[in-house]
Amino acid sequence: MAQIGDEVKNKQVIFRDYVNGFPKESDFIITSATIRLKLPQDSNGLLLKTLYLSCDPFMRMLMKNQPSPFSYSPGSLVFGYGVAKVLESGHSDFNEGDLVWGMLKWEEYSVLEDPGKLIKIHHTDVPLSYYTGILGMPGITAYFGFHDVCSPKKGEYVFVSAASGAVGQIVGQLAKLMGCYVVGSAGSREKIELLKNTFGFDEVFNYKEEPDLNAALKRCFPDGIDIYFENVGGKTLDAVLLNMRLHGRIAVCGMISQYNLDQTEGVHNLMRLVTQRIRMEGFIANDYFHLNAKFLEEILPYIREGKISYVEDTVHGLENGPAALIGLFSGRNVGKQVVSISKE
Missing domain, CATH: 3.40.50.720 (NAD(P)-binding Rossmann-like Domain)
Structure with a gap:
């Protein structure tokens, strides 16, 4: 298992270019970079290990060549919602070992310099992947x-x-x-x-x-x-x-x-x-993220008592992420489409 300070390979998904019509696997590049598992000196950010990534229809809108601060840029990393573990923290609100969900880059390890919008996970008696779906x-x-x-x-x-x-x-x-x-x-x-x-x-x-x-x-x-x-x-x-x-x-x-x-x-x-x-x-x-605590109070008992069921469609490995994402638009998935990156 990799330790803090180690240099490791870091698989990534790069957005190739703006998309017209239905996206294809060739619109994405699977590559591998190297990352040192250590935050830069005086960083206020987080070093994260990605556990799960979410495939969501809104991501198709980010592939268009249109003026938006949130659109993907050709040659840049794909990003979307996901679940991660904090390996190292320079931020006062997060500690090593914390589990979080929010907007993540499509790579196995990430340094996030502005983690303020990440939401800390406190309930782990349900599958962590649920924070890409029913709890996310x-x-x-x-x-x-x-x-x-x-x-x-x-x-x-x-x-x-x-x-x-x-x-x-x-x-x-x-x-x-x-x-x-x-x-x-x-x-x-x-x-x-x-x-x-x-x-x-x-x-x-x-x-x-x-x-x-x-x-x-x-x-x-x-x-x-x-x-x-x-x-x-x-x-x-x-x-x-x-x-x-x-x-x-x-x-x-x-x-x-x-x-x-x-x-x-x-x-x-x-x-x-x-x-x-x-x-x-x-x-x-x-519009409702600030009401997350209220939401969990209502939805968690439904899950624990079996009053709500949730079905996921899971693929394993970052390299299978683009195909899973594209499958949303032909209806290939059955249930919530999840990409499992690591079990921790």
């Missing part, structure tokens, strides 16, 4: 997107698209715990079975087998939809708008169907927002 950014997205943005009430009718993914599977189960009627859509027979048999959705459908999404929604929601948790966009959103009830709420979490298009699809039924008095609101998880 996707979990916060699901919990506050549903409870805060959607303002649900018992007995309401809830539709979740991309329902077997990192966020959708949590939203559906939270809605069931609220006493709602919940329908989810997904794109394979395996995912449909998961929604019904593991997550307890009331009704499900495979959108790839439905020639008419409007008809599918009318079949599942003869009385209309109160809440739509939007993960997909495009034709799905258009069909949902035709089926929303009076004073319905739409929480816009993402629109994965649009991320790889050079020209995004238009939405034709927006007038329904007016006639049905629908509230449609976008949000991001960062």
Whole structure:
């Protein structure tokens, strides 16, 4: 096992160049550098060992050539959410041995000079990988997107698209715990079975087998939809708008169907927002990170008591990270996509 002060190989994933259309493995470079496991003198940062990395749809947006301080730069390291162990600390808020989650570089070891936004992990009776998912950014997205943005009430009718993914599977189960009627859509027979048999959705459908999404929604929601948790966009959103009830709420979490298009699809039924008095609101998880302690108080008991299940799709080794990330956009993953780097 490597010790502080040792010089070790450090596998990395480099972003090759801006991406048009669907990303490919060739858009990334797997390389190996050398790192000395020691913080620079007088550093206020952290030396981290990466344990798990998260593959998330928002990372596709960072691959575009568009003005943004958060976009990937050609030739630079890929970054995203992950879990790491502190090997050495120059920061007063962190100690050697601490476990943290937050935005990490896609490499086996990292020096992070500004660790202020990392969140310390205090609960280790659950899998550490959960902090890439149900206890991390996707979990916060699901919990506050549903409870805060959607303002649900018992007995309401809830539709979740991309329902077997990192966020959708949590939203559906939270809605069931609220006493709602919940329908989810997904794109394979395996995912449909998961929604019904593991997550307890009331009704499900495979959108790839439905020639008419409007008809599918009318079949599942003869009385209309109160809440739509939007993960997909495009034709799905258009069909949902035709089926929303009076004073319905739409929480816009993402629109994965649009991320790889050079020209995004238009939405034709927006007038329904007016006639049905629908509230449609976008949000991001960062808006709620300051409420992490409250979130954990609510969600951890559900996990420990078996009231919420969480399914992960895990690949092992940083070299398999790009393929896992790209697989999100063809629906290859079943559950939350995780890259396991080290068990510690």
